[in-house]
Amino acid sequence: MKLCKTINEIRQAVKTARSNGQTIGFVPTMGALHVGHETLIKQAAGQCGFVVVSIFVNPTQFEPGSDYNAYPRTLDADMELCKRAGASAVFAPSASEMYPQEVITWVNVERLTDGLCGQYRPGHFKGVTTVCDKLFNIVLPDKAYFGQKDAQQLAVIKRMVADLNMPLEIIGCTTVREESGLAMSSRNKYLTDAEKKEAALIYASLQLCEVLFEAGETDTKTLIAEMRKLLANGSNIKVQYIEIVDTQNLQPLDKIAGSALVVIAAHLGKARLIDNITI
């Protein structure tokens, strides 16, 4: 497995692979890799002959005052995981390699980014879409793999790719969970053991929502109220939002007809955690 620090190096590696007839898979990450990422990489390796994992803590997607500096950076362990999972190359550029001059070009997906996390993280999705556009232009993958855990991000990236006719396929992958049900996240590293136990209530509340829905409850206000009641058992959980939205346009629903996306964001200790299920 190759480690590329510059844009030229990774372009050259991809070019060689493509000239050998290999399909290019791409898993963009911010490092601090966990079993969730490993699953993405394995899925990519199963479908593509050459898999690139990018590891880049992208400054432009952290809103002011958030955890850019504190974000865990664990390149050596990440490299081990990538190798084990079947990656062909890791692209780990510096910030100055990615942003040699002031950023004045932005790719922005409107509306889909207004609600949910977008309203609490101003500028976040603009940073995500712009860096993904850059990474796609550098790696030129056939398929790129994103976790379902970041449901809004996945919807936004899919829409960007469609609207801008980007020549690649976006593949959303099932959220990987700890035994407790807690969704795998690099930010789980911020949690104490006690907080980790409480964090399991987040997925439990999503499961409760599904059970009530399956039993016939379609009123979203009622469902959300029941979820909040359950979460109140976690004395340190501060719910930021719980919403039940359309799976395509992410607009809030009053009643569920067909399917819906149930999304939750909560602060717990030093971490901001998000999770979701489609019901």
Place this chain on the structure above:
Amino acid sequence: MKLCKTINEIRQAVKTARSNGQTIGFVPTMGALHVGHETLIKQAAGQCGFVVVSIFVNPTQFEPGSDYNAYPRTLDADMELCKRAGASAVFAPSASEMYPQEVITWVNVERLTDGLCGQYRPGHFKGVTTVCDKLFNIVLPDKAYFGQKDAQQLAVIKRMVADLNMPLEIIGCTTVREESGLAMSSRNKYLTDAEKKEAALIYASLQLCEVLFEAGETDTKTLIAEMRKLLANGSNIKVQYIEIVDTQNLQPLDKIAGSALVVIAAHLGKARLIDNITI
């Protein structure tokens, strides 16, 4: 020469050319082709084995109330010109092929688009950069050719390509002029013969600026005042702006040290004309 109306068709044509080892050149246009475009296409054909010309009157770059409906559409004549100039394929999609759903993703280059034409055509450059991004993703060219006549557009596109790491080279081509000096433009079709004669004063004013600069005048206020005096001889010319700006960041200069871009926009009859020179 092939005419492709759909994204799939042009992608297939380009794919075949690339698998034959050909370099892909691209000339994006809005049709109503003239000798200026012909020169771009010929230059592309001289440097690339496979040249795609796109003909698409892009609705999103026309500000409300401007000439989208009136813009000349002359596909048959355009096809003749493309063939003659050495194009390999014409990509002429419908608006619904390019925009099958509401556009909510925009590529925007900030600051460079604030001044000059940007301040008089709100949303124009955002429409241009977004459609160029789409076209680049569809055609996947190695080189794309733009006229120097649209100097701000050229600077904006170059910056977008650099900021987003797009894998292509942008080539700016010298403005082609009529014998009178009038820059070739599809919008010249809006001019009466009498107006065309007056329009020659626009380039004359740019030449005057260059002569005065070569003679030692570096104060931009003085230079612009002299240009305005000359243009006052055209009783139907309504100057929108004359500016002397930095060639890279397009910021207005007080004094010229080294080189500068002299830019002018003026209304004449039904046309809005722009022109520029680098001195």
